[in-house]
Amino acid sequence: MAKLWSPLVENLEPYVPGEQPKVKNLIKLNTNENPYPPSPKVNEVVSEDEIAALRLYPDPDSSRLKQTIASYHGIQKDQVFVGNGSDEVLAHSFVAFFKQGSAIQFPKVSYSFYPVYANLFEIETNTKGLKKDFSVDVDAFTQPNGGVIFPNPNAPTGICLPLSDIRRLLAENTESVVIIDEAYIDFGGESAVSLIDEFKNLLVIQTLSKSRSLAGLRIGFAMGNANLIEALDRVKNSFNSYPLDRLAEVAAVASFEDETYFKSCCDSIIDTREWTVEQLLNKGFDVLPSKTNFVFAKPNHDSAKNVFNRLRSNDVLVRYFDKPGLNDYLRISIGTPKEMETFIQVLNAL
Amino acid sequence: MAKLWSPLVENLEPYVPGEQPKVKNLIKLNTNENPYPPSPKVNEVVSEDEIAALRLYPDPDSSRLKQTIASYHGIQKDQVFVGNGSDEVLAHSFVAFFKQGSAIQFPKVSYSFYPVYANLFEIETNTKGLKKDFSVDVDAFTQPNGGVIFPNPNAPTGICLPLSDIRRLLAENTESVVIIDEAYIDFGGESAVSLIDEFKNLLVIQTLSKSRSLAGLRIGFAMGNANLIEALDRVKNSFNSYPLDRLAEVAAVASFEDETYFKSCCDSIIDTREWTVEQLLNKGFDVLPSKTNFVFAKPNHDSAKNVFNRLRSNDVLVRYFDKPGLNDYLRISIGTPKEMETFIQVLNAL
Numbered sequence: 231m232a233k234l235w236s237p238l239v240e241n242l243e244p245y246v247p248g249e250q251p252k253v254k255n256l257i258k259l260n261t262n263e264n265p266y267p268p269s270p271k272v273n274e275v276v277s278e279d280e281i282a283a284l285r286l287y288p289d290p291d292s293s294r295l296k297q298t299i300a301s302y303h304g305i306q307k308d309q310v311f312v313g314n315g316s317d318e319v320l321a322h323s324f325v326a327f328f329k330q331g332s333a334i335q336f337p338k339v340s341y342s343f344y345p346v347y348a349n350l351f352e353i354e355t356n357t358k359g360l361k362k363d364f365s366v367d368v369d370a371f372t373q374p375n376g377g378v379i380f381p382n383p384n385a386p387t388g389i390c391l392p393l394s395d396i397r398r399l400l401a402e403n404t405e406s407v408v409i410i411d412e413a414y415i416d417f418g419g420e421s422a423v424s425l426i427d428e429f430k431n432l433l434v435i436q437t438l439s440k441s442r443s444l445a446g447l448r449i450g451f452a453m454g455n456a457n458l459i460e461a462l463d464r465v466k467n468s469f470n471s472y473p474l475d476r477l478a479e480v481a482a483v484a485s486f487e488d489e490t491y492f493k494s495c496c497d498s499i500i501d502t503r504e505w506t507v508e509q510l511l512n513k514g515f516d517v518l519p520s521k522t523n524f525v526f527a528k529p530n531h532d533s534a535k536n537v538f539n540r541l542r543s544n545d546v547l548v549r550y551f552d553k554p555g556l557n558d559y560l561r562i563s564i565g566t567p568k569e570m571e572t573f574i575q576v577l578n579a580l
Numbered sequence: 581m582a583k584l585w586s587p588l589v590e591n592l593e594p595y596v597p598g599e600q601p602k603v604k605n606l607i608k609l610n611t612n613e614n615p616y617p618p619s620p621k622v623n624e625v626v627s628e629d630e631i632a633a634l635r636l637y638p639d640p641d642s643s644r645l646k647q648t649i650a651s652y653h654g655i656q657k658d659q660v661f662v663g664n665g666s667d668e669v670l671a672h673s674f675v676a677f678f679k680q681g682s683a684i685q686f687p688k689v690s691y692s693f694y695p696v697y698a699n700l701f702e703i704e705t706n707t708k709g710l711k712k713d714f715s716v717d718v719d720a721f722t723q724p725n726g727g728v729i730f731p732n733p734n735a736p737t738g739i740c741l742p743l744s745d746i747r748r749l750l751a752e753n754t755e756s757v758v759i760i761d762e763a764y765i766d767f768g769g770e771s772a773v774s775l776i777d778e779f780k781n782l783l784v785i786q787t788l789s790k791s792r793s794l795a796g797l798r799i800g801f802a803m804g805n806a807n808l809i810e811a812l813d814r815v816k817n818s819f820n821s822y823p824l825d826r827l828a829e830v831a832a833v834a835s836f837e838d839e840t841y842f843k844s845c846c847d848s849i850i851d852t853r854e855w856t857v858e859q860l861l862n863k864g865f866d867v868l869p870s871k872t873n874f875v876f877a878k879p880n881h882d883s884a885k886n887v888f889n890r891l892r893s894n895d896v897l898v899r900y901f902d903k904p905g906l907n908d909y910l911r912i913s914i915g916t917p918k919e920m921e922t923f924i925q926v927l928n929a930l
Contacts (some may be wrong), residue, residue, distance in 0.1 A: 234808065236679035239814050261637055265635070268631065272631060273628060283617075285793035286608075286795060288798070317819070318823075325700075443635035445635060446633060446826035447827065461584075464594055465700070469697075473664060475828060477796070478825060
């Protein structure tokens with residue numbers, strides 16, 4: 231029967247997302263979701279009129295959202311691309327820029343979807359180890375390549391490079407597209423979007439899933455030179471005319487229009503993160519410096535796998551990666567202060 | 581700058597969807613949207629609680645929706661795949677089944693996105709002319725091929741093949757996947773879903789955009805042998821873990837749970853279509869027999885292009901395809917009875 235499949239399908243190794251458990255009353259610190267609901271303005275715009283209008287197709291260009299993002303970031307509308315979650319934006323970017331013939335480069339430890347896209351789109355890859363302090367080694371990315379991509383802050387380490395490092399890489403690597411995947415940038419990092427006018431080969435990808443509490447609506451976007459955006463639009467318009475639905479578009483616009491709520495959620499998460507880091511350090515964990523809504527921490531009295539399992543049996547779900555180089559650590563999303571207090575209490579009781 | 585693009589991007593010829601005009605008070609009969617709002621049950625399920633829950637990722641497997649569709653169609657859950665509109669389902673199907681080495685076959689006149697996907701995924705194509713009566717010639721699809729795809733009912737003709745023709749094709753063509761794209765099946769055609777247990781190479785694709793008034797939410801699905809669905813899942817999970825957002829999933833389930841509303845909308849549209857056909861015939865148009873929510877009709881006193889432009893300047897928007905073989909016709913979506921009366925009045929006044 232497999233003969234009916236395209237040959238490449240046999241060789242795919244699909245991405246496995248963090249578990250979405252059906253159990254209630256679990257403290258869910260495993261998929262870096264925001265513990266706070268989206269802006270109340272999202273509630274307001276998802277109105278009966280909008281629902282009645284669902285009979286109509288969305289704007290295929292998502293013009294209103296593109297303009298909103300452009301204004302928010304002080305760039306032009308034709309420097310913005312939007313998609314059905316940053317995963318779709320990443321996928322289209324691989325097709326638009328990385329099907330070049332030479333291998334693309336990314337860190338050995340980073341978002342584990344990158345090798346999956348490369349496999350799907352038949353793109354060669356060349357991974358580079360992290361530095362000893364777990365940070366991304368940008369100087370390793372300057373040999374000729376078919377493209378460079380890495381998250382900043384990186385996942386699952388949480389470590390953020392300063393803009394000066396990104397600039398140094400861009401100054402050295404001018405012949406291929408460099409994608410900075412900023413899913414977690416709003417929790418204390420500095421965005422590379424300020425560099426898109428200077429470097430025509432820079433694409434910055436962000437998402438509304440983490441800092442804007444809209445993981446459930448699937449909205450991601452890319453910012454870069456209009457020429458790069460044109461390539462993305464060509465791919466998108468050869469794949470799905472309307473990737474973003476009507477409710478996602480109005481909700482996303484509403485979220486960008488509520489800066490106060492956005493800042494206050496991000497600030498709360500940063501405060502809770504710092505409190506959590508302190509508690510973990512006090513308990514003898516090694517904790518990498520995080521600029522994200524999670525911490526990557528290594529227990530020193532027991533194996534990470536054991537701690538993961540014992541947390542799980544106490545209704546606290548964190549993420550454990552059973553991979554060399556990562557399997558000493560746990561990735562712990564930052565929840566509400568109350569959730570993190572319970573998490574620390576459960577740890578204390580183990 | 582184009583050197584930063586993947587070479588294939590230069591050669592893409594993106595799909596151009598029907599215009600989504602910003603002008604108000606237009607009678608919009610150009611994109612086959614449903615004139616009625618979605619089921620009132622959709623309103624109920626898009627609740628404040630659901631909006632608060634948008635901070636969480638959706639179920640990556642959309643299990644509840646898959647189970648709902650399976651129950652509705654009397655099949656198993658592992659025979660169902662869902663995606664972000666049937667366009668995404670089609671795109672993944674091209675990757676999963678049609679990247680085979682030999683050319684895929686589809687009618688010369690059919691959904692104009694098929695050659696666009698083939699171009700994006702570097703798949704060879706072999707198109708077959710329609711029969712003299714504009715119906716799909718299934719007997720032309722029985723030579724060795726890398727796959728077969730066509731809409732039933734076909735677009736933009738509106739003509740539906742009987743199930744006996746689909747069965748004849750499947751009996752002859754057993755070595756490649758046959759995709760029946762049933763976007764318009766609920767307006768009077770007979771679905772091939774009843775054949776999926778018998779023919780392991782049959783994939784049936786449907787959408788909630790037309791008959792269920794949810795074009796704005798982007799929900800499509802495929803039904804076929806579990807082996808075919810596994811291939812689609814492998815591609816989907818290598819592209820985007822969560823293509824369907826939380827609101828889309830609950831709305832889709834609610835729509836399937838309101839059979840009375842669904843039937844009554846479909847029946848109204850069918851009645852209005854038959855009335856419209858009669859009026860157009862009375863005015864001397866040639867009208868192809870439609871089992872869809874649109875009619876494909878040829879004016880005989882003036883060119884289709886002129887009629888299109890004159891309707892447009894009278895605030896009635898229909899679809900005109902400026903392509904040989906189609907450019908004598910107009911594709912007119914079926915609106916409310918009042919909209920269609922106005923349309924006929926405007927035609928009379930021209």
